[in-house]
Amino acid sequence: MDPLHLLKACFLLVPAFLLGCLLFSALRWRARLPAALVLACVLAFGIAGLLPGSMDYLVSFSIMAIIYSILSLGLNAQWGYNGHLNFGVAGFFAVGAFIMALFVTAPPSGMMAAYAQQWFGLEAPYLLGVAAAGVMAGVVAWLIAQPILHLRADFLAIATLGIAEIIRLVFQNERWLANGPQPMSGIPQPLSCVFDREGCGWLPDALQTVLSIMQPRDYGYLYLVIVALALALTYAVLEAMVRSPWGRALRAVRDEEDSAAMSGKPVKSLRVQSFVLGAVVIGVAGALYAPYMVTIDYSHFKPLFATFLVWVMLMLGGSGNNKGAILGAFVIWAVWSGTGFVTDSLQVALQGVAPDVASRMSFLRWAFVGLLLALIVLYRPQGILPEKKRVSRFLDGEPED
Known part of the structure; x- marks a missing residue:
């Protein structure tokens, strides 16, 4: 194996290790970590040795699958755990992507100012852009939730679909906001200096020398690590939340709203909270999508592509199951x-x-x-990984972390 493919395999170790932790989640930590490490080494170095020509494609495929996994997790927080029939995924996805772009880009100057317009450009750090995208998507969701969350089933679906289309049309037609029908380009990618000729000034010289054999076109390997860590963090946070008393209250509201209300649960507040939580996660997915694409416009967020596919992913994997949401995203x-x-x-x-x-x-x-989708509904409506009715880790049969 040549040094370039060996170095690429080292980048693959991180997502492969996280995959192993997910697959071996039934084991205790002492057994889970070694098993995940062995699987990571086998996958990363096996792919580099046996399929060196397919590594670049597999990396780009995995990045998009992970972004859609986060979208599916966000929808699962709304539909899977609280029963919101949200057909407006594309709208929150667009909010996250465009807010990310506005925060991390610089305002147009010179000749570009005559061709490109945007509300502001802060040249903010990447993590600040991700946080701003999630917060703004949550704020938009909270504002939307006030007038529409009293609706149910198909009425809620129609309302959210209409709102998502309004959001897309706003970004399409309001040129001052995000360059209107023209694309927003030049979105900076985090840590892209790692593979530049000048390098990153904060990197040790020895590490910079090792990484010098990789080209800027190999940036996807680093971004795969970034999005894999983002997926792992999102999954861990959502798992902790849905296994908590708050998460069990969400399921109670979803399954029997009147009984939950008679038990003293704040039904309206819980419905709003789950809707906002899902929107924040979807906004974060948009924040990850924008830098990877470098250039975005309104056409990236059409409801069929950014909503319909996500619903199929969640239904195939299994709504109410975070692992199922991730599995469905990769399969679809x-x-x-x-x-x-x-x-x-x-x-x-x-x-x-x-x-x-x-x-x-x-x-x-x-x-x-x-x-x-028709086959899923007819023959496997519960998905590949059905929802677990027992969610407490203290019950028999569940490992303690």
Whole structure:
């Protein structure tokens, strides 16, 4: 194995180790950590040794799957644990992405000021941008929750879908806010200096020398570590919250609202809290998405793409189960990516024979995902990993962390 692929494998160790901790969560910590470390070494170095040509694709695939996993976790906090039929995922996703972009970019200057406009540009640190994106998405959710959370089921779904479309249209048409229909570009990527020729001044010289064999195009390996850590932190926080008395109260409100109210639970407050919590998580996913794409515009946040896919992910993995939300995101993103190769091949093959049919090949992806959704509803409505009715770690059969 050459030094470049060996170094790339070292970056893969972190997400692979976190995956191992998730897979071996049934074990106690003393056994879980060694098992996860062994799995991480096998996966990282096995991929580098056996599939060196596919490493870059697997990294880009994993980054997007992780971002969608966080989106799925956010929706799970709303629907899975409190029954909010939220079809406005795309709206909070857009709020998080654009707030991140506004915070970390610089205001246009010079000739660019004539072509690009934005409300403000603070050149803030990356973590501040992530925090601002989550907070602003939560504030928007709290404002929305006041007039609409008295609605139920399909009425709530229609209202949230309409609000998400309004948010998208605001970003599309208000040029002063985030450059309107034109893209916001030049979003800085965190720690991108690590792979630049100049390097990061705070890095030790020895480490800078080791990393010098990697090019700026290899930045995805570092960003994979960043988003994997963000997913691990989000999962740990949500797991702690839903296993707490507060989380059990959310389920009580979801399953039997009147009984929960008679038991003294603040039903309205709990419904608002879960809605805001899910929006904060979705906003954080948007904050992770924007720097990875570098350039964003309103078209990235269409309801079909940023809401429909997330719902399919959660339903396949299992609503009410955070592990299921992550699993469903990876499976559906794999299906979506795989069908892209199929439709591209069919489009090329049919271009000279039936150009009208070839131009419609992209819709086959949606048809396949729609068919998959129908099969889930018919044959596995509880998802791959059904919701666990026992959530306390102090009951028999649950490991103590």
